[in-house]
Amino acid sequence: MNIDRRLFQLLKEERVPFIVSIVAGSIASVMLIAQAFWLSVIIDGAFMQKKGLGELLPFIGFFSLFSAFRMFFNWASHGEANRGTVAIRNKLFTRLTGTVAALGPVYARSVQSGRLSTTLLKGVEALDAYFGSYIPQIFFALFTPLLILAAVFPGDWLSGLILLISAPLIPLFMILIGKSASAMTEKQWKTMSRMSGHFLDVLQGLPTLKLFAQSKSQRDTIEEAGETFRQATMRVLKIAFLSSLTLELVGTLGTAIIAVSIGLRLMGGQLAFQHALFVLVLTPDFFLPLRQLGTKFHAGMEGVSASKEIFAILDQAPAPHSVREKCSINGTAAGKGTVTFTGVSCTYPGSAHPALERITADIPTGKTTAIIGPSGAGKSTLVNLLLRFQEPGEGSITIDGLPIHDIPLASWHEGIAWVPQHPTLFNTTLKENILLASPYASREKLNDALKQTGLSEFIASLPEGLDTMIGEQGARLSGGEAQRVALARAFIKNAPLLVLDEPTSHTDPELEAALRASMAALMKGRTTIIIAHRLETIRSADQIIVLNAGKLVRCGTHVELLAAGGFYSDALKLQQEKAA
Numbered sequence: 001m002n003i004d005r006r007l008f009q010l011l012k013e014e015r016v017p018f019i020v021s022i023v024a025g026s027i028a029s030v031m032l033i034a035q036a037f038w039l040s041v042i043i044d045g046a047f048m049q050k051k052g053l054g055e056l057l058p059f060i061g062f063f064s065l066f067s068a069f070r071m072f073f074n075w076a077s078h079g080e081a082n083r084g085t086v087a088i089r090n091k092l093f094t095r096l097t098g099t100v101a102a103l104g105p106v107y108a109r110s111v112q113s114g115r116l117s118t119t120l121l122k123g124v125e126a127l128d129a130y131f132g133s134y135i136p137q138i139f140f141a142l143f144t145p146l147l148i149l150a151a152v153f154p155g156d157w158l159s160g161l162i163l164l165i166s167a168p169l170i171p172l173f174m175i176l177i178g179k180s181a182s183a184m185t186e187k188q189w190k191t192m193s194r195m196s197g198h199f200l201d202v203l204q205g206l207p208t209l210k211l212f213a214q215s216k217s218q219r220d221t222i223e224e225a226g227e228t229f230r231q232a233t234m235r236v237l238k239i240a241f242l243s244s245l246t247l248e249l250v251g252t253l254g255t256a257i258i259a260v261s262i263g264l265r266l267m268g269g270q271l272a273f274q275h276a277l278f279v280l281v282l283t284p285d286f287f288l289p290l291r292q293l294g295t296k297f298h299a300g301m302e303g304v305s306a307s308k309e310i311f312a313i314l315d316q317a318p319a320p321h322s323v324r325e326k327c328s329i330n331g332t333a334a335g336k337g338t339v340t341f342t343g344v345s346c347t348y349p350g351s352a353h354p355a356l357e358r359i360t361a362d363i364p365t366g367k368t369t370a371i372i373g374p375s376g377a378g379k380s381t382l383v384n385l386l387l388r389f390q391e392p393g394e395g396s397i398t399i400d401g402l403p404i405h406d407i408p409l410a411s412w413h414e415g416i417a418w419v420p421q422h423p424t425l426f427n428t429t430l431k432e433n434i435l436l437a438s439p440y441a442s443r444e445k446l447n448d449a450l451k452q453t454g455l456s457e458f459i460a461s462l463p464e465g466l467d468t469m470i471g472e473q474g475a476r477l478s479g480g481e482a483q484r485v486a487l488a489r490a491f492i493k494n495a496p497l498l499v500l501d502e503p504t505s506h507t508d509p510e511l512e513a514a515l516r517a518s519m520a521a522l523m524k525g526r527t528t529i530i531i532a533h534r535l536e537t538i539r540s541a542d543q544i545i546v547l548n549a550g551k552l553v554r555c556g557t558h559v560e561l562l563a564a565g566g567f568y569s570d571a572l573k574l575q576q577e578k579a580a
């Protein structure tokens, strides 16, 4: 009955609150029978046996007591189910974000961010109804009717028989209707996550789309996606309403048949009034949990559909590396030894060609290595491998002979400061953005970083200084200011290995010179790997790695490469001509 194996595994991990919820709900069902019994006794006493209030008072007391107990156990049952659901939700969210983090930025960039965030947030939330309502209801839909049957049968076997015959009709209809509902809910979920992914893409690319006069066509595409989603939702709702109608019908018909049969037997004197009333009061409650199962089934279905995307992400989690204890204690860290690439190849998932092929090179300690090559040569891929955002398909990367993958990822990253071309900035204050890597850095360290990157004057000109909110992706900063923030982060981190992607986008010579001066100060005394674009940077590097179409073409100093001729000297000549 639609219990996904892996969802059930999650349930098992958090079983205690759910067991408590089911036990409390079952006690509430027993209280329901006691409540019905005392209600029938009170009404029978008052109207058939004409008892006075004094005589009825103890029965009213029992009735009130069981009503209060029932309310309490129902409340406890819901509370515990919610507690279990929140625990599962937190666990799943942590696992998902952990997996996405382990898969790294290369994975995050390869999927639609809107779709990913829908799965991370809405998908996990959609499981609430599955765990909090649907799963406990499966148990109540079995237990409560059986309990009522056991209470009804001894005094009125005919009503018991009618209930017994009509009850299986509800699950039967549910299974029949549920089969098509499950396919439709899945389609509805997929349409929604595709739509949110597309919507976010359009929002992020709005300036580009406007510039290319494509905003109208994108609006049409969104409208189309919205219409598909509306239709899918309407189909799911239609099925849900049809299912509710059928279940109501079976419940109402069952209750009506029992009422008629009881009425006839009451008139014939074959049934005591009190027992007849007891059965009549209980009959709607016999069908209620079954009908509720039908309703909750549809709410839970969305969670099951969402879980498929959730598990698809979790399944991609990279296998944990066997981390040798000695590595973390022998002090090996990024930048504190020579990094050696040996026969490293790397192919992106879904790509037919390797982005890097059999790369063998050394990155010496304390020196600057420039990586150059045309667009698509594999420069970023090489850096991604070093940053361990990606795994090499073949070959090995070692530091002083030790595979870097044997070093705990967090320790490896601790030794690296990374300044990408387009730094990620968060919608918080300038100060928090700069102190990202070292939130408790001293005031002197911060001031020094601001001075080294030329941010001091800029910050002094802001009314709120370091507490200025910079907007999403640093929307309130210029490209140059954003790069200075990224450099300031690296100054504060003070890591032994520096990885830089030289900015290409600045034509302002003054700004360029200032940024280069900051970079030079940052590179001093550190092992530096720089994806270099400017002649000056390339020329001053201790070693230059030339990549082309994923292959290492040459490796050496500027003078050596010039003397060797070929790609490097051709490219250099071209740049010099351009500059002239």
Ligand SMILES: Nc1ncnc2c1ncn2[C@@H]1O[C@H](COP(=O)(O)OP(=O)(O)OP(=O)(O)O)[C@@H](O)[C@H]1O
Binding pocket: 106, 110, 348, 349, 351, 354, 355, 373, 374, 375, 376, 377, 378, 379, 380, 381, 382
């Ligand atoms: N996530 C990805 N999925 C599939 N292929 C990719 C991915 N990222 C890069 N590639 C491919 O790998 C190859 C190397 O890309 P890479 O980004 O490393 O080049 P690059 O030298 O840094 O280029 P650029 O200077 O333009 O940034 C290219 O052919 C590119 O199309």
